[in-house]
C-alpha cells in the first residue's frame with residue numbers, strides 16, 4: 426500500500442535475514458545450510474495504522490518482528506522504526522515500542538501481577554503520574570482490578586494475556602507488535618482483547634502490527650493485511666482483496682423444511698447434503714444477504730448460518746500451491762558446503 430517516505434513510521438527496505446545452520450549429515454560430518462528466512466522484504470507502515478501480518482508457519486513473520494524490535498540484526502537491507510535503526514539502538518527503541526507474544530509472557534511468573542507492573546515502572550523509568558494514570562486506565566479497560574494481587578502463575582490464559590497487554594502499554598508505546606494475542610482464548614476474552622486494541626488504536630493513535638492465525642482478528646481490527654510466504658511479501662492490501670485474489674469461499678448452511686434435491690442458486694454451489702440440511706459454497710466477496718434472499722424466495726427455508734473461511738485456507742488459495750498448503754513447515758535452506 427502506498428505510504429510515502431515522510432509518512433512511514435515503520436520502513437522496511439529490501440531487508441534480508443539469512444541463518445547459517447549446522448546440521449548433522451553423517452557420523453562426524455556437519456553440513457552448513459543457509460536458511461533465507463526473510464528475502465528482500467519491503468513495506469512501509471504509517472503512524473496509527475493497524476496492519477495484519479500473516480503467512481504460513483515458517484514464513485518469516487517472527488523473524489521480521491524480531492528485526493523490528495532489534496533482537497535480530499538484518500543480513501542486508503535497511504530498516505527503521507520511528508527513524509531508529511532497531512538493532513543499533515535497541516534500548517532507545519524499547520521505550521517507544523510494546524510487544525506481546527501470545528505464547529510467552531513478559532510477566533514475572535511467581536509475582537503478583539501488580540509487582541510486574543511496578544518493576545516495569547522502574548525499568549522503563551515511567552514518570553510516576555503517568556504510570557499511575559496508565560495503570561488505572563488499562564486495568565479498568567481490561568477488567569483486571571480484582572486480579573492485581575494474584576501471582577501470574579495462578580491466572581487463566583485469558584487473564585494472563587490481558588495482563589501482558591497492560592504490561593506492553595504501560596509506557597505509552599507508539600507502536601505495538603502483537604504475535605498471536607488471542608491464541609487459546611475463549612470467545613469472550615477474544616472479543617474483549619480485540620475491543621480494547623481498537624480503542625487504544627483510536628484513542629492514542631498507536632501503530633499496530635498484528636501476527637495471527639485467526640482471520641477474525643484481522644477482520645475485526647485491520648483495514649490492511651500483508652501476506653508473507655518464504656520470506657517474501659506476496660500481498661499487501663485490504664482483506665477483501667485477499668479473498669478476491671485467493672478466490673476464497675464462504676459457506677452458507679441452510680436448513681430446509683424437508684429433504685430436497687440440491688438447491689440451485691448461482692454462483693453458490695451445493696457441496697454437501699445431509700437430510701434437509703445443505704451446505705453451499707459461494708465466493709467470499711459475494712453478498713450473503715442477496716444470496717439468502719434469492720434462496721428464501723424459491724425454497725422453504727427454516728434456518729441458516731454463514732461460515733467464514735479460515736485464515737490458512739485463504740492464504741493457501743492465494744499462494745496457489747496446494748502442496749505448500751499453509752500450516753506445513755517449509756524447508757527453505759540452501760546447502761553451502763560442509
Ligand SMILES: Nc1ncnc2c1ncn2[C@@H]1O[C@H](COP(=O)(O)OP(=O)(O)OP(=O)(O)O)[C@@H](O)[C@H]1O
Pocket residue numbers: 444445446460461462480481482483484485486487488489755757
Ligand atoms: N534462530 C534461527 N536459526 C535458524 N533458523 C531460523 C531461526 N529462526 C528462524 N529460523 C528459520 O527461518 C524461517 C522463518 O521462521 P519464522 O520463525 O520467522 O517463521 P514464522 O512465519 O514466524 O512461523 P510461525 O508461524 O511458525 O511462527 C524458518 O524456516 C525457520 O526455521
